[in-house]
Amino acid sequence: MEKFELVFIPSPGLSHLVATVQTSKLLLDRDARLSITILTMQLPNDTTVDTYTAKISASASPRLAFVPLPIPGDWSPQSKTSLFDLIDNQITNVRDIIDQRRRDIPIAGVVLDMFCLKFIDLAREFAIPAYCFFTSGACTLGLFQYVVSLKFDENKELSEFKNSDSELPVPCFSLPVPAKVLPAVFVDGGPIADVFLNYFKRISETDGIVVNTFYEFESYAIDSMAGKSPRVYPVGPILDLSSQSNEDDAKKWLDNQPEKSVIFLCFGTMGSFGKEQVREIALALENSGCRFLWSLRKPGAMGGRLVVEYEDFGEVLLEGFLDRTKGVGRVIGWAGQVAVLAHKAVGGFVSHCGWNSTMESVWFGVPVATFPLYAEQQLNAFQLVKELEMAEMIRLDYKMDFRGEESPEIVGAGEIEGAIRRLMGAEGDEVRRKVEEMRKKGRAALEEGGSSYKAQTLFIEDVIRNIS
Numbered sequence: 001m002e003k004f005e006l007v008f009i010p011s012p013g014l015s016h017l018v019a020t021v022q023t024s025k026l027l028l029d030r031d032a033r034l035s036i037t038i039l040t041m042q043l044p045n046d047t048t049v050d051t052y053t054a055k056i057s058a059s060a061s062p063r064l065a066f067v068p069l070p071i072p073g074d075w076s077p078q079s080k081t082s083l084f085d086l087i088d089n090q091i092t093n094v095r096d097i098i099d100q101r102r103r104d105i106p107i108a109g110v111v112l113d114m115f116c117l118k119f120i121d122l123a124r125e126f127a128i129p130a131y132c133f134f135t136s137g138a139c140t141l142g143l144f145q146y147v148v149s150l151k152f153d154e155n156k157e158l159s160e161f162k163n164s165d166s167e168l169p170v171p172c173f174s175l176p177v178p179a180k181v182l183p184a185v186f187v188d189g190g191p192i193a194d195v196f197l198n199y200f201k202r203i204s205e206t207d208g209i210v211v212n213t214f215y216e217f218e219s220y221a222i223d224s225m226a227g228k229s230p231r232v233y234p235v236g237p238i239l240d241l242s243s244q245s246n247e248d249d250a251k252k253w254l255d256n257q258p259e260k261s262v263i264f265l266c267f268g269t270m271g272s273f274g275k276e277q278v279r280e281i282a283l284a285l286e287n288s289g290c291r292f293l294w295s296l297r298k299p300g301a302m303g304g305r306l307v308v309e310y311e312d313f314g315e316v317l318l319e320g321f322l323d324r325t326k327g328v329g330r331v332i333g334w335a336g337q338v339a340v341l342a343h344k345a346v347g348g349f350v351s352h353c354g355w356n357s358t359m360e361s362v363w364f365g366v367p368v369a370t371f372p373l374y375a376e377q378q379l380n381a382f383q384l385v386k387e388l389e390m391a392e393m394i395r396l397d398y399k400m401d402f403r404g405e406e407s408p409e410i411v412g413a414g415e416i417e418g419a420i421r422r423l424m425g426a427e428g429d430e431v432r433r434k435v436e437e438m439r440k441k442g443r444a445a446l447e448e449g450g451s452s453y454k455a456q457t458l459f460i461e462d463v464i465r466n467i468s
Contacts, residue, residue, distance in 0.1 A: 004108040004467065005035045007098060008133065011115040012041040012086050014048045015269060019135045019212060019356070020113070021056055021064075022238045026446075028061055031460050035063040037101060039094060041086065044071050069093050081195055087116055095122050102126060108467040111210065117202040129207040129466045131230075136355045137213040138221035138234060139383050140376045142172025144200045147186055151197050158182075158197075159189035172221035175387055180397040181378040204230065207466055210459060212236040212355065214445035214452045217362065217438060220387075233459040235452050237359040237442050241338055250293060251339060253330050257291055260347030263424055264340050264366075266295040267352040271373055272307045274299065277410055278316050284416035285329060286321065290348075290424050292329035293340065309333040341366050348423045350394070350416075353380040365439035367391060367431045369419040371411070374400045390434040394419040 006027070010020040017040060024036045042049035053066040072089040101107060109129040112119050114136075123130035134141050146168070150156040161168075167176035179187070185196050203209065213234045215222055225232045254262060265281070267273075273281070278296065285292050298316070300308040313322065313331050322331065337357065340346060341364040351357050353372045358380055361368050368391040370381035378399060384391035394416055398409065422428055445452040 003033050003035065003105060004464065005037060005101065005105045006109050006111055006463065007101065007107060008036060008038045008111045009094065009113060009116045009119055010038065010040070010133070011113040012043055012049075012083065013046070014052060015356070016113050016115075016135050017049060017052065018240045019238050020133060022240050023133065023210065023212075023235065024064055025060075026235065026238070026456055027460060028063055030456050034460065035065070035105065037065045037067055039090075039097060040066055040068050041090060042068070042071065043086070067097055069097075081192060083115060084195055084199070088118060091118070091122065094119055095125070098122060098126060098128070102128075106467065108463045109207070112206070114203065115199060117199055117206070120202055120205055129463070130205070131463075132203050132206040132209045134203075134209050134211045135238075136211075136376055137358075137380070137383075138211050138218040138225070138232065139172050139387070140355070140379055141203075141209065141211060141232070142221050142224060143170055143177070143182075143376075143379055145203065146170045146172070147182070148197060148201045148204075152201060158186050158193065162187040162189070172224045173383075173387055174220050177379075177382065178397070181382045183376050183379065184374070184399050206230050208233060208459065208462060210235055212238040212359065214442055215455075216441040216445060216451060217388075231462065233455045235456045235459065237363055237446070237452075239338070239356075239359060239363055241342075248336070248339075250330065250332050250335060251343065254293065254340070254343045254345040257345040259344050261424075262291045262293055262343075262345045263348040263350060263369075263420055264293050264295075264335075264346050265350040266335055266337055266340070266357070267297075267371070267373060268354045268357060270307060271352050272297050272299040275316050279318050280410060280413045281416055282318050282321050283413035284420060286318075286325055287413065288417045288420045288424075289328070290420055291345075292325075293335070293346075294329065294331045295333065295335040295337075296331050297333060348420070348428075350420070353377040353384065355380060358384065359442075362435065362438050362442050365436045367423055367428060367435045369394050369423045371395060371416075372398060388434070390431055390438065392419045392423040392428065392431060 008020050010016040020038060028034055040049050040053060069090050107128050109131055110123045111131045111133050114132055114134050120130045151158060161179035161182055164179040166179045170177045186193055208231045210233045213236045215234050222234055297307040298310050300306040338360060341360050346366055349361050349366045350369045350371055353370050354377055370385055370391055371394045372378045372381045378397050381396045385393045395411055398411060444450050
């Protein structure tokens, strides 16, 4: 085959698009015959996707192209299925684009975000292979496959696991998995659970699954899937390191702190808390005596799912907190997480355990104290603390609902303080050792001859073989 193209379709918004772009860059580096087109979707009144793609296009390979899909005029964010409604509205547009592009260059496959698997049907229309890009890890992939099997093969009612103390024999974990760390969307019941499960059921229909992980990090899970169909390609860690050189006040403050002395608190693009929980975190930080950098953001629209910046941190923090901790800590708004984790002064990370954050913490060798919020983050926390023994636990099962609405439960200052002290003190030595060891393995995986380098090459070889 002279030249060939892959068409990637990430889910709406910036998070999965960034991972898609970074994966595309890796694959383009592996084979000069390959070109990639990414079909982008954005939410109404959201310009971040267009801004990001314009920035990438200015410096990217000419073999990487972006095609924006139209924004539906009648879409509403109020429905719990709004994400899937937005995707479903694009079927005609995606069909037209694929039909047009295949006349110019052989399309070797479509690579679909795990929330865009409905487009498998379009790939079949054109007799084009369809692959899944799974932006979380192999353990989460295996858990999703296990839950789908419970639902559709064993006819289990998954709501029976809500608030259950039972443990599940999930094949991709070496330990039994507590039902309490299952994603809330699976066990809360109702039509939204069926929507998710029917989407994830379709993963098995794809011709391969590209996963943002590396073999050395999730060897047990990856080995449990070996020899099965569809084939799994662990090509990560997939990271966007472009913000690593940010020059801002936070960096200047970190420059003046001792090496590995600062704990960084950051809870992702949708991470925020109500006043009572914020004050418990503040009390924990003050009592711990640790140096800290805290990215604190305010619940916004859609039940807190969209966060905004505080105009005055004093409206939510304990009275006098900023004065009492002056010189010891800093409270900031949005933070360039990669730049902070890369800084030599940072020695610990209180994290929501989103998968991107997990990969970044491993890449920079910064150990985590787990404070999961939503989606599969409780499962990630369990994996880090129990399965891999390379994180400290604040909580494994703290949950907000799918729309980001806060749990009625408040995690007390004592719990948070204890985890911070363990992570930053002598008790955390073994955790730090394991994280540092994994940091080296993650970087080696992407080098020529490394496990992920080989998986990227194998994926391209299989793509060519499947189209032929």
